Amino acid sequence: MELNKNIKERFSVRKFKSTDISDELIKEILDTARWAPSGLNNQPWKFIIIRDSAIKEQIAQQTHYSAIIRNAPVCIAVFYDKTAGYNYVKDVQGCGAAIQNMLLAVHNLGLGGVWLGEILNKRSEVERILEVPADFELMAVVALGYPDEEPKGRTRKPLSELTYLNKYGVKWLE
Numbered sequence: 001m002e003l004n005k006n007i008k009e010r011f012s013v014r015k016f017k018s019t020d021i022s023d024e025l026i027k028e029i030l031d032t033a034r035w036a037p038s039g040l041n042n043q044p045w046k047f048i049i050i051r052d053s054a055i056k057e058q059i060a061q062q063t064h065y066s067a068i069i070r071n072a073p074v075c076i077a078v079f080y081d082k083t084a085g086y087n088y089v090k091d092v093q094g095c096g097a098a099i100q101n102m103l104l105a106v107h108n109l110g111l112g113g114v115w116l117g118e119i120l121n122k123r124s125e126v127e128r129i130l131e132v133p134a135d136f137e138l139m140a141v142v143a144l145g146y147p148d149e150e151p152k153g154r155t156r157k158p159l160s161e162l163t164y165l166n167k168y169g170v171k172w173l174e
């Protein structure tokens with residue numbers, strides 16, 4: 001299946017060409033986020049698309065990964081909108097599913113992106129800079145652009161390490 005191949009070929013891209021991303025592509029990416037699953041189908045996410053370099057610079061100053069944000073033509077801040085929420089863990093998981101959909105769509109469109117979470121240490125500052133309502137909680141910033149680097153050193157643990165083998169487990173995975 002093409003999707004499974006895409007999942008395995010996606011990687012975080014942290015260096016981007018200066019080429020801009022069209023609004024149509026951004027819409028297509030957000031449309032895949034919109035179709036993510038969520039508990040009770042409550043869709044508790046909100047997005048802010050950041051292109052303005054002055055705002056990007058202010059956001060960049062809130063993370064160790066400032067170079068990635070400065071270099072990306074577009075950043076998308078993903079928020080959990082508590083007014084749509086019903087269960088914190090499930091709502092946050094839903095936001096994660098929306099972010100992963102976006103990253104897969106980004107890859108599928110020939111673009112690159114990275115999920116930035118370290119910036120959550122300065123969550124309130126980012127929320128202040130972007131002037132979001134008090135009910136919005138920052139989940140991540142996704143930096144996007146046309147890739148200017150190739151993946152290197154990507155690894156994953158083997159399935160055998162990820163499958164817990166107690167008396168209920170099956171042993172066909174090595």
Ligand SMILES: Cc1cc2nc3c(=O)[nH]c(=O)nc-3n(C[C@H](O)[C@H](O)[C@H](O)COP(=O)(O)O)c2cc1C
Nearest residue numbers: 010011012013014065114115116117118119151154
């Ligand atoms: C919740 C979360 C937070 C992350 N935060 C950062 C971050 O702050 N900076 C960064 O460069 N990458 C960040 N990443 C990207 C991971 O480092 C990356 O997904 C992981 O190393 C696997 O590499 P891959 O995406 O190329 O497969 C984050 C990923 C996730 C899921």
